[in-house]
Amino acid sequence: MTELKPRRSVLYMPGANERALEKAKTLPADGVVLDLEDAVAPDAKDAARERVCAAAASGDYGRREVAIRVNGLDTAWHDADLRAAAQAGPAAVVVPKVNSARDVHDVEKALARAGAPDRTAIWAMLETPVAVLHAEEIAAASDRLTVLVLGTNDLAKELHAESVPGRAPLLGSLSLCLLAARATGKVILDGVYNDVRDAEGFEAECRQGRQFGFDGKTLIHPSQIEPCNRIFAPSPEEVERARRIIEAFDEAEAAGRGVVTVDGRMVENLHVDEARRVLALAAALEP
Ligand SMILES: CC(C)(COP(=O)(O)OP(=O)(O)OC[C@H]1O[C@@H](n2cnc3c(N)ncnc32)[C@H](O)[C@@H]1OP(=O)(O)O)[C@@H](O)C(=O)NCCC(=O)NCCSC(=O)C[C@H](O)C(=O)O
Numbered sequence: 001m002t003e004l005k006p007r008r009s010v011l012y013m014p015g016a017n018e019r020a021l022e023k024a025k026t027l028p029a030d031g032v033v034l035d036l037e038d039a040v041a042p043d044a045k046d047a048a049r050e051r052v053c054a055a056a057a058s059g060d061y062g063r064r065e066v067a068i069r070v071n072g073l074d075t076a077w078h079d080a081d082l083r084a085a086a087q088a089g090p091a092a093v094v095v096p097k098v099n100s101a102r103d104v105h106d107v108e109k110a111l112a113r114a115g116a117p118d119r120t121a122i123w124a125m126l127e128t129p130v131a132v133l134h135a136e137e138i139a140a141a142s143d144r145l146t147v148l149v150l151g152t153n154d155l156a157k158e159l160h161a162e163s164v165p166g167r168a169p170l171l172g173s174l175s176l177c178l179l180a181a182r183a184t185g186k187v188i189l190d191g192v193y194n195d196v197r198d199a200e201g202f203e204a205e206c207r208q209g210r211q212f213g214f215d216g217k218t219l220i221h222p223s224q225i226e227p228c229n230r231i232f233a234p235s236p237e238e239v240e241r242a243r244r245i246i247e248a249f250d251e252a253e254a255a256g257r258g259v260v261t262v263d264g265r266m267v268e269n270l271h272v273d274e275a276r277r278v279l280a281l282a283a284a285l286e287p
């Protein structure tokens, strides 16, 4: 069975917020993104960089995957952020507003120059119209790039799109990014839900993201972690059905048949692959 790294819930926190960095050590998120970009005011960038890199290097986040979001390639802080992140050696450097394969190559070279350990991956944020239109080229640019992250706030802003339940104005972009991720074998995370008090709207958006095929969702508040983990994990019923699909197909194959029905539905090899993926994810989520 393939080993899968769970990335159901990935929580951002402002790098300047010491309390949030500390609290994240106890939260049940699969991953955390210590942010140096939009959530940090220009005057606080240098202090936040120091704090975030110390936190990432501390080893205090247990099983949670720790990533650092650096400032964009065209900003005055980008180079210093990348150098410091390379030394801290987080699981990933999250690069906002990536627009081309060349951007990815530039980050890759800068990380190598700064002596980043091999374990530090690149996560590219897709959050501009240009990025969406070049999503496949970006995703395929480097083996070091392992995860695509949607930046739906920036994308909506650039598109002049309204924020509406169901996200109709963004669906085309979400689909293109998913196609790029699946075509290149990368993980893909959905964007954030801004209304931290709207639990119902948040759950609906998580379900929509899961139905689309996202591996998980980026979050902004601790209250969003539990529902997100639940919705992006296989349910006990899905695990049970996956087991039955594999069993039924094994029996059918042994009897020389390549197709069978489970609960009245046709099951072929491709459904077995999906059942195996469900079991691998469930296994990865076991404590
Ligand atoms: C959204 C918030 C500003 C809300 O803050 P606040 O009202 O202070 O929250 P609470 O009082 O409800 O907080 C309760 C406790 O939880 C801790 N907390 C809150 N948020 C976080 C967090 N993100 N990580 C860890 N801990 C958190 C508080 O410290 C309280 O703890 P305690 O004192 O023990 O009770 C705030 O939630 C926030 O800042 N969220 C993150 C914002 C952020 O990082 N934004 C940037 C990333 S999103 C983005 O950029 C999207 C993308 O680029 C795009 O384009 O879409």
Ligand SMILES: [Mg+2]
Binding pocket: 038, 096, 127, 151, 153, 154
């Ligand atoms: Mg953004």
